[in-house]
Amino acid sequence: MNERYSRQILFPGIGKEGQDKISRKHVLIIGAGALGSGNAEILTRAGVGKITIVDRDYVEASNLQRQQLYTEEDVAEKLPKAAAAEKRLKAINSDVDIRAIIGDATPEMLEELVPDVDVMMDATDNFETRMAMNDVAQKHNIPWIYGACVGSFGMSFSIIPGKTPCLNCLLRTIPLQGMTCDTGGVISPTVQMVISHQTAEALKMLVEDWDAVRTSFVSFDLWRNQYTSMKMSKAKFAGCLSCGEERTYPYLDRENMTKTTVLCGRDTVQIRPANTGEISLEQLAAQLSSLGYNVKGNPYLLSVEMGEERMVIFQDGRALIHGTKDLTHAKTIYQRIMG
Ligand SMILES: [Zn+2]
Numbered sequence: 001m002n003e004r005y006s007r008q009i010l011f012p013g014i015g016k017e018g019q020d021k022i023s024r025k026h027v028l029i030i031g032a033g034a035l036g037s038g039n040a041e042i043l044t045r046a047g048v049g050k051i052t053i054v055d056r057d058y059v060e061a062s063n064l065q066r067q068q069l070y071t072e073e074d075v076a077e078k079l080p081k082a083a084a085a086e087k088r089l090k091a092i093n094s095d096v097d098i099r100a101i102i103g104d105a106t107p108e109m110l111e112e113l114v115p116d117v118d119v120m121m122d123a124t125d126n127f128e129t130r131m132a133m134n135d136v137a138q139k140h141n142i143p144w145i146y147g148a149c150v151g152s153f154g155m156s157f158s159i160i161p162g163k164t165p166c167l168n169c170l171l172r173t174i175p176l177q178g179m180t181c182d183t184g185g186v187i188s189p190t191v192q193m194v195i196s197h198q199t200a201e202a203l204k205m206l207v208e209d210w211d212a213v214r215t216s217f218v219s220f221d222l223w224r225n226q227y228t229s230m231k232m233s234k235a236k237f238a239g240c241l242s243c244g245e246e247r248t249y250p251y252l253d254r255e256n257m258t259k260t261t262v263l264c265g266r267d268t269v270q271i272r273p274a275n276t277g278e279i280s281l282e283q284l285a286a287q288l289s290s291l292g293y294n295v296k297g298n299p300y301l302l303s304v305e306m307g308e309e310r311m312v313i314f315q316d317g318r319a320l321i322h323g324t325k326d327l328t329h330a331k332t333i334y335q336r337i338m339g
Contacts, residue, residue: 004095005047018207019047023095025118025206026050030105030133032081033057034186035147036123037069038195043121043202044089050097051089052113055081056104056270057263057320058301058312066188080300080314102300103316104272105129107252110136119205120144121198126261127176131242131251134159134167138243139252143213145201147194148176151184152223156197157232158205158213161243165235168242168251173235174217189222260327263320269330273317273338281315288337309333 009019027048029036032055040053059067059074059081067081074084086100103109105124110132114120120142124130130146137144138161146157146167159166170176197218204212216229236243241250261270281302285295294305302313310322311333319338321330 008046013209013212014203014207018209021208022203022206023047023049026052026116027119027121027202027206028113028117029053029121029123030110030129031055031123031125032069032085032100033063033123033125034066034188034191035149035195035198036081036121037067037085038191039121039123039147039198039202040085040089041069041092042195042199044093044096044098046199046203047093048096048206050099052099052101052117053082053085053089054101054103054105054109054113055085056102056314056318057081059084062266066186066191077298078296078301078303078312079298083300102314104270104318105132107132107136111140111252114140114142117142119202121202122146122148125263128251128261130167130176135242135249135251137161138166138247139249143205145198145205147198149190149194150186152187152190153219153221154190154194154197155217155219156194156201157217158201158215160210160213164215165232165237166240166243169235169237169240170217170232172237187222193220193222260331262325262327267323267325269321269324269327271319271321271330271334277317278315279313279317281313284313293337304337309337311337313338 005019008014009016025048027043029040032053040051043051058078059070061075063070069085069088080102082100082102086098089098114136120137122130122133122145133144141161143160148155201213217232218229220227238244241248259272263270281297285297285302288304289295296303304311312320319334321333324330
């Protein structure tokens, strides 16, 4: 046991006491894509007591270039990322209590998950979920670590409620909304650099070395050889609706959550039905087969195809409509299939 973590214990910033702390902590990772798989792997190897990881997508061939937990076998089986990540993380370190959730990290879900969480990792690919994480973190006093990348450009920032500005404060000075992977692809080293910044911060927080936590906003461009560290102490905004004196947590309002979203970096629309209850995939498979659809599946999802139409339906009724970015068109396809 000690042998396993000996190099980390030898490191003065952690030591035996720090390792004991790490082994009692719970980290929540939102997203199991590129940033999520790297964050999860490093924290699992570091011996964090419990890791919960949430993701709404499944593994595809285009993920393998940078999403380090996944294999060709996961692609062939169309495994949900959360399920594939859980399997791999358990094989890496059986000491860690790994919990995987296949689903959308809605404000509701986040609020349910956070009460016993020590640190939250941002590994999402969308602005809406990040802002919900930001509000949940402020409301429940959970430190979290923002991370994002596109192309060769990445950034990271540590947010400690009551101490640092929050993400909503930062929006006043940094246009974070523009950071989506839609625009220019991404190279794996960018992902790894953001993961390094995020997990180093997480380790500091887990051993409670709060003075060591970085307070600046880091951004870099690995292709243009730039590295910037911006002081953010003045960015805290008293009127901020997420962390200010008269806060309302605007991003936890369910009305603000769109039900239909275009997914990052691909021609795919996600549709989340309003009344979520589990659906019988078996029954649906039989029904759709009889209508002439080509249906394949695993215990977590159904993959449905006919002509140009391709979609994946999860157990919670959520669907990914492929081959389109048009929300109305996607809804029409969804209604035709789901009735
Ligand atoms: Zn704020």
